[in-house]
Amino acid sequence: MKIKPLGDRVVIKKIEVEEKTKSGIVLPSSAKEQPQMAEVIAVGSGIANDEKKKEELKVGDKVIFSKYAGTEVKVDGEEYTILKLIDILAVIE
Amino acid sequence: MKIKPLGDRVVIKKIEVEEKTKSGIVLPSSAKEQPQMAEVIAVGSGIANDEKKKEELKVGDKVIFSKYAGTEVKVDGEEYTILKLIDILAVIE
Amino acid sequence: MKIKPLGDRVVIKKIEVEEKTKSGIVLPSSAKEQPQMAEVIAVGSGIANDEKKKEELKVGDKVIFSKYAGTEVKVDGEEYTILKLIDILAVIE
Amino acid sequence: MKIKPLGDRVVIKKIEVEEKTKSGIVLPSSAKEQPQMAEVIAVGSGIANDEKKKEELKVGDKVIFSKYAGTEVKVDGEEYTILKLIDILAVIE
Amino acid sequence: MKIKPLGDRVVIKKIEVEEKTKSGIVLPSSAKEQPQMAEVIAVGSGIANDEKKKEELKVGDKVIFSKYAGTEVKVDGEEYTILKLIDILAVIE
């Protein structure tokens, strides 16, 4: 199965980042406060068909997104987030 | 009887997905938190007459929709949901 | 007396649908939760003079409308609801 | 003195309608829940100078208006309501 | 000193109207519920330079304004109210 987001929406898959605190304890991601990183899995036709928008974001990009944005979905046992382009803050290169 | 949604609205019929939890119990759909899947039954003329919109969504498509969106209606004993195109998150292919 | 709605408004008359519950009791319409059906009595000039809108909705159509929308009025002893076209969800054919 | 409403505003004068309840008691208008009827006294230049709007509403029309809309004013001992055209629901003919 | 309101703003000076209640008592204006009358002292360039707006409102006009609108200012010991044109309901002629 493949998720095709509508309009200006994007499908992303969160990237879990292990992180040591100063005292050396590894925090599971749920204990961290930062916005999360993710990889872009699919972009809607509102992005793919817009010259400016498709230049800014493409499948495979690593992105920082607004943590409370979007809807989580599970397809074929994998968890994804569907959110709007406006909720993608930046691309990490 | 046939439901013809107005404007940018869509009529969908929910697809009940049986799902086993990790411990093997089958949850009825009301106990699950995920956005639901549905099949598109009819699209309004605001979609059917718009080149871009009708390319994105057509009758028969399996979709993921925003769970709290739309109005539930019962026609000829069958339950449907009427919602706006903007509340359809993605098409599943 | 005749009600002529202004702008994009519509005058409708509710259709009371008797309905048996599973246990056989007939519920008066006030005990039901569904959006109600109605018949279109008059449409405003904002609809009548717009090619696209008048194609979607005309006097005599059976419609499903958003239950909490509109204002109820009594003219010549008959009860009507005046609401905006945007609050009409679908036409039943 | 004459009230000249600005923009898309309308000056109306409420019409008190005596009404018998089913049990025969005549309710003063303050005990009734319905939107009130009124007569149009003056229309602003935003209506008078707009072809479409002036066709919909003119001085002397009997109208149904949204009960909580507008501001009540007293001029020369007479009470009027100044409200926006958008708060006039329908014309009664 | 002279106040020159910016944009679509208007400077007005309230007119105190003594008024007898039915029982003959003269109410000071603070005990009355009605929107107040005022005289237009100055209009902003957004009105003075707009053909339609300057036709509707000019310095010296007696107006009815929305009681809770605007900001009260004291210049040279005199109290004025600065408010937007949209908060002027009507001109009294």
Added chain:
Amino acid sequence: MKIKPLGDRVVIKKIEVEEKTKSGIVLPSSAKEQPQMAEVIAVGSGIANDEKKKEELKVGDKVIFSKYAGTEVKVDGEEYTILKLIDILAVIE
């Protein structure tokens, strides 16, 4: 250091006005309820490059501004307020 406000923003410096109450006591400005006066220190390029806006407001103007608008900043030990042009009510001449 010089503050260059962005867009339609303005940098102002408040003018403290000593004022005698009727009983002769001089109130410090924090005890007064009026919107404050200020002098315009700098205007953003959204104003400087707009024919109509730059005609309404320029550096050196004495203005009345909406008391709760804007952000206070301290630069080189001096306090300024950065606010939007829309929050400047009037110019005092």
Added chain:
Amino acid sequence: MKIKPLGDRVVIKKIEVEEKTKSGIVLPSSAKEQPQMAEVIAVGSGIANDEKKKEELKVGDKVIFSKYAGTEVKVDGEEYTILKLIDILAVIE
């Protein structure tokens, strides 16, 4: 790693300013109420490709920004804030 903000967003890095209070105590920045200063690290393509916007703000500029705006992110151990151009109040020269 490099952060590329999307649209009209900007990546800034806060500048910590040590400041003596009147009594001579040095306040850490968390005890101060002022909007903070920052240096612009990167601007989105919505700014870089817009003649007017790129004239107002460029990489390296010292800016005053609205303290509660934006999202803090940590990249390669360094803390940044991603915010919209509209939340940058002024440039300090």
